[in-house]
Amino acid sequence: MEFMPHVVEAKHIIDYLIKVKFNDGVEKVVDFTSYISRGGIFSELKDKGYFEKFFIDLNTVCWPNGADIAPETSYKLESAK
Secondary structure: OOOOOOEEEEEEEEOOEEEEEEOOOOEEEEEOHHHHOOOHHHHHHHOHHHHOOOEEEOOEEEOOOOOEEOHHHHHHOOOOO
16 A cells, blocks of 8 residues: 555744644655646635634645645655755
């Protein structure tokens, strides 16, 4: 069975960076800047105050407007430098 990553912890670092911990113990700082430029549901996240309102639901990082990033996508992204 293929490993399915789940977000178990998330902490805002600065700007659009979130430190994410996964269910296998891997931790990385994920830069969500590229999602904000996509527009649509992600456009509200340009407001840094709103961006910081993220929470974990159904094993992934989510925002009150319904935006979310699949945990397997966050897991595959390289950690921000």
